[in-house]
Amino acid sequence: MTLPVDKQTDKLKHKCGFVAIVGLPNAGKSTLMNRYLDEKVSIVTPKPQTTRSNVTSILSSEHYQIIFIDTPGLLRPRYRMQEVMASFIQNALNESDIILLMIDAERFRSQHNPSVMKLSKEIKSKRVIVALNKIDIIKKVKLLEITQKTTELFPEAEIFPISALEGNGTDELFDAVLKYLPEGNKLYPDDIISTQPERFFVSEIIREAIFLTMSEEIPYSSAVIIDDYKEKTPKYVIYASILVEKKSQKPIIIGKNGMKIKEIGTKARLGIEEFLGCGVYLDLHVKVRKDWRNKDVYLSEIGLGRM
Numbered sequence: 001m002t003l004p005v006d007k008q009t010d011k012l013k014h015k016c017g018f019v020a021i022v023g024l025p026n027a028g029k030s031t032l033m034n035r036y037l038d039e040k041v042s043i044v045t046p047k048p049q050t051t052r053s054n055v056t057s058i059l060s061s062e063h064y065q066i067i068f069i070d071t072p073g074l075l076r077p078r079y080r081m082q083e084v085m086a087s088f089i090q091n092a093l094n095e096s097d098i099i100l101l102m103i104d105a106e107r108f109r110s111q112h113n114p115s116v117m118k119l120s121k122e123i124k125s126k127r128v129i130v131a132l133n134k135i136d137i138i139k140k141v142k143l144l145e146i147t148q149k150t151t152e153l154f155p156e157a158e159i160f161p162i163s164a165l166e167g168n169g170t171d172e173l174f175d176a177v178l179k180y181l182p183e184g185n186k187l188y189p190d191d192i193i194s195t196q197p198e199r200f201f202v203s204e205i206i207r208e209a210i211f212l213t214m215s216e217e218i219p220y221s222s223a224v225i226i227d228d229y230k231e232k233t234p235k236y237v238i239y240a241s242i243l244v245e246k247k248s249q250k251p252i253i254i255g256k257n258g259m260k261i262k263e264i265g266t267k268a269r270l271g272i273e274e275f276l277g278c279g280v281y282l283d284l285h286v287k288v289r290k291d292w293r294n295k296d297v298y299l300s301e302i303g304l305g306r307m
């Protein structure tokens with residue numbers, strides 16, 4: 001990786017800044033952030049709209065501190081929760097020094113998506129770097145075509161073909177981020193990797209288990225609230241509620257003889273134990289909160305209050 005050097009003194013200058021990772025749902029934003037942090041900070045699933053709020057992670061070294069903001073996927077909001085998600089993206093765009101736009105090269109269909117085109121107009125005054133992701137599964141000709149189209153839309157931006165999953169091109173992309181990162185002192189201590197509380201990550205791991213276990217609308221109709229969190233030895237004791245939108249969804253998520261909720265619980269517990277590095281007792285309850293995705297009171301309760 002290239003390090004920032006002051007040409008006159010040959011001394012390494014310290015750099016620090018915010019990098020917003022934005023793009024359509026499922027582009028690979030969270031996968032890329034986790035790769036740079038070498039930690040599973042953000043949850044990742046094959047389903048679009050996995051990330052619902054901004055997830056911050058901090059990468060520190062002797063010469064730089066990069067604050068990455070992983071954002072929800074760009075979309076036209078259809079209900080209150082998606083309006084809040086859009087406001088989170090806007091906030092990240094406003095706060096950032098660099099915008100790292102991720103485009104899923106595999107799903108690119110001859111023209112840019114309208115949300116990406118709208119974004120290109122809104123971020124004209126910002127430093128933009130584009131990552132064309134998932135090159136491990138696309139043909140070279142297609143990559144050429146997408147690169148051309150992207151250059152038309154973002155003429156000022158540097159464009160990097162990458163695979164966030166396998167790591168191809170990610171060092172070159174990282175070097176570009178470092179190059180454009182402003183000079184500045186660290187904002188956070190070196191040993192902090194996120195400003196978000198442990199409980200947030202625990203609730204996200206439970207949500208990830210729901211996304212990975214359930215199909216159709218259930219993951220999108222579900223949310224997680226941590227009701228009680230006790231840091232006991234040898235096991236943490238965690239009580240959490242899974243909110244669903246309709247009465248009819250409750251038996252689906254519980255499953256026959258409680259099999260589904262058991263599967264979610266086991267998956268989530270293993271993930272939380274890995275994250276916390278200790279044993280965990282996890283108790284999950286399913287609650288019906290009618291139409292919670294459109295109700296501010298419930299959205300605030302799950303940490304999706306308007307910014």
Ligand SMILES: Nc1nc2c(ncn2[C@@H]2O[C@H](COP(=O)(O)OP(=O)(O)OP(=O)(O)O)[C@@H](O)[C@H]2O)c(=O)[nH]1
Nearest residue numbers: 025026027028029030031049050051073163164165
């Ligand atoms: N083949 C391939 N798959 C990838 C790559 N990057 C991410 N994926 C997969 O794409 C899916 C979505 O990845 P995420 O990182 O959750 O995408 P995201 O942009 O954060 O999605 P949202 O949070 O829903 O907006 C997952 O199944 C990843 O494993 C890549 O470079 N190559």
Ligand SMILES: [Mg+2]
Nearest residue numbers: 029030050051
């Ligand atoms: Mg994500």
